[in-house]
Amino acid sequence: MPDTTNSWFNAGPVETFAGKALTEISLGKTKLAISHSDGVFGAISNICNHAGGPLGQGRLDGEYVVCPWHNWKFHRLHGKGEPGFEDDAVPSHEVKVENGRLFVRATPATARSKKPHAPHPLARPVKREPGAIRVVGISTTAQDPANPRYSTSEALLEVALKHVREHLKCETQLIKLSELKFRACEGYYSKSAHACTWPCSITQMDEADQLTPVYEAIVHWADVVLMATPIRWGQASSLYFKMAERLNCVQNQITIKDRVLIQNKVASFIITGGQDNIQGVAGQLLSFFTELGFHVPQFPFIAHSRGWTAEDMEKNIAAVQHSAELREGACALAERAVNLAGMLIESDQPCDKTQRGGRKAHRLEVETNPTTP
Numbered sequence: 001m002p003d004t005t006n007s008w009f010n011a012g013p014v015e016t017f018a019g020k021a022l023t024e025i026s027l028g029k030t031k032l033a034i035s036h037s038d039g040v041f042g043a044i045s046n047i048c049n050h051a052g053g054p055l056g057q058g059r060l061d062g063e064y065v066v067c068p069w070h071n072w073k074f075h076r077l078h079g080k081g082e083p084g085f086e087d088d089a090v091p092s093h094e095v096k097v098e099n100g101r102l103f104v105r106a107t108p109a110t111a112r113s114k115k116p117h118a119p120h121p122l123a124r125p126v127k128r129e130p131g132a133i134r135v136v137g138i139s140t141t142a143q144d145p146a147n148p149r150y151s152t153s154e155a156l157l158e159v160a161l162k163h164v165r166e167h168l169k170c171e172t173q174l175i176k177l178s179e180l181k182f183r184a185c186e187g188y189y190s191k192s193a194h195a196c197t198w199p200c201s202i203t204q205m206d207e208a209d210q211l212t213p214v215y216e217a218i219v220h221w222a223d224v225v226l227m228a229t230p231i232r233w234g235q236a237s238s239l240y241f242k243m244a245e246r247l248n249c250v251q252n253q254i255t256i257k258d259r260v261l262i263q264n265k266v267a268s269f270i271i272t273g274g275q276d277n278i279q280g281v282a283g284q285l286l287s288f289f290t291e292l293g294f295h296v297p298q299f300p301f302i303a304h305s306r307g308w309t310a311e312d313m314e315k316n317i318a319a320v321q322h323s324a325e326l327r328e329g330a331c332a333l334a335e336r337a338v339n340l341a342g343m344l345i346e347s348d349q350p351c352d353k354t355q356r357g358g359r360k361a362h363r364l365e366v367e368t369n370p371t372t373p
């Protein structure tokens with residue numbers, strides 16, 4: 001029990017804290033990170049200034065406590081941010097050792113102060129700018145951009161984009177994931193749902209990460225996303241999954257904040273491969289994109305495959321290159337998506353609270369129903 005005499009809390013026997021670099025404790029409603037290094041104890045708030053990460057679960061880097069969520073640092077004795085960020089401070093508390101016990105002052109010796117951090121450009125409100133319907137094509141084919149090869153899915157994507165640009169007067173943009181250097185999702189969500197932020201934690205921390213144009217296009221710019229993927233071992237391409245994992249931050253806003261970033265947007269898919277499992281790939285793409293909040297038109301994908309035994313890839317490429325049917329299919333796919341986007345923009349019906357509540361309720365039902373596999 002806390003001893004409130006003279007506002008000192010009796011935190012417990014010294015041995016409890018001396019054996020580890022950091023320990024989390026609660027003194028009433030106050031959560032603290034107790035540190036121990038070279039025989040000296042420190043106490044600072046357990047709540048990180050950035051997104052509330054539990055500092056006591058972090059690690060020590062010299063005299064700084066490193067937040068376990070996104071690595072912000074605070075001095076373990078006086079709570080100030082690392083050099084250059086001293087104004088970004090968490091509260092610090094006096095400590096003393098008496099009769100083999102550690103005591104912590106209830107009232108902080110220094111206050112919390114937050115240095116304003118300029119918001120990331122992606123963090124701006126999502127608002128459709130007026131203008132023609134905008135279509136982004138994302139090619140997920142993995143290849144060496146310096147020595148490109150023919151990609152059947154990418155070629156059909158380019159056909160689709162050219163069609164809507166020339167015949168429907170859409171604005172278009174083509175993004176090739178193979179040309180972007182971006183990190184794999186590092187599982188911030190697995191630390192805590194609140195550690196997975198929008199914009200993505202990696203995007204905010206690492207200026208060299210190049211996934212920003214994809215976020216910009218998907219969340220802010222485009223009305224239609226045309227996603228093209230080859231089939232690799234019966235699945236979408238590895239680059240598709242690498243991107244999809246990084247889009248967890250978009251879906252997670254619905255989970256933790258009831259905030260649907262994707263409004264009135266349409267997704268459609270182009271899937272090609274020498275071998276099969278088109279429906280499996282389409283199912284994955286459809287479930288993921290609709291989970292983000294995208295709409296899909298009737299017949300939301302086109303696909304081509306020559307089956308499991310087809311190993312003669314040159315013939316596969318030639319088949320796509322010379323197929324008027326596939327090119328027409330790509331154009332029709334894009335048209336359906338653009339038409340649906342036009343209707344959605346015209347009706348401008350954002351996902352309302354009832355819909356969001358309904359979706360959340362569905363999630364709860366799944367989580368609490370013991371018979372659900």
Ligand code: FES
Nearest residue numbers: 048050051053067
């Ligand atoms: S660095 Fe602490 S919550 Fe992000």
